[in-house]
Amino acid sequence: MTAQTIETVEPVTEGPAPVAAAPGRTHRVLWAVARWTAAVVVCGGVGAGTAMGITALDRTDVPGLATESDGRWEYPRLRLPALPADRPRPFTPGNEGEIHYADARQLLLPAPAGATVDPKLTGGWVSEDAYLAGYGKEERTRLKAALGDTALRHIAARGWTTPDGTTTRIHLLRFSSVAYADRFRIESLKSGDADEELPLGVAEAEIIDGASGDVRVPEVTAYTYQEKKPYGPEATRWAYITAGDTLAMVTQTRKGGTLAVPFQQTIALQAQLLG
DSSP: OOOOOOOOOOOSSSOOOOOSOOOOOTTOOOBOOOOOSEEEEEEEEETTEEEEEEEEOOGGGSTTOOSSOOSOOOOOOEEOOOOOTTOOOTTSTTOTTOOOOSOGGGGSOOOOTTOEEEEEEEEEEEOHHHHHTTBOHHHHHHHHHHHHTTTEEEEEEEEEEOTTSOEEEEEEEEESSHHHHHHIIIIISOTTSTTOOOBTTOOOEEEOOOOSSOOOOTTOEEEEEEEOSSOOSEEEEEEEEEETTEEEEEEEEEETOOOHHHHHHHHHHHHHHHO
């Protein structure tokens, strides 16, 4: 299938947008995030911030694309939240620490049309225990201790289930620095290693190596995985998205097997919100 093109208009109130892609990390597999369904438009600033709209194109609006649905979900129009006065975006000049000054809850991807929202994950703050519930019992104690050593500031989360049977959960973990965010992913979650921490119910994982197109979200990196066959009644895909001081975990499960298109779409949109 064919990926849609993302159109970007430069913000009028900020400095030049970063153009360099996020560098690869040693022993890590870099998955260039495909921007599947979004078209980026920049609107006027609100307060000190510049709002960026991200909206899905209709397939009939793109020449050469069939009108038949390819499995993409219909997300609402997205906007970057306004920033506190005199605070820059995370990957712009003057923000060497790559800090997200926007409220993390406003950077969570909303549920798509027709989805049923998880009453426990409605887009607000959640506890460490709520986040760690996505891992096995033996891993929770160790990971909780690790979070205590990495200056975690807070966690925001949202979850939903779509009519196709896919359950999605997104957790945004904000740390006090980029170094702490990277340390937790690399040393504690062991992302990419043979002995990495796996989501609850997953016995063995494999890296999803590749995506449609080679379009990158500047300064944002996604590490994506899926459960190896044979799996149980449900299959799982998940991703860690690194974006400065924030680490996102996106998990999707579905009976009979997960779907590639909505997974890549969700990762792409969440990455854009963090970038």
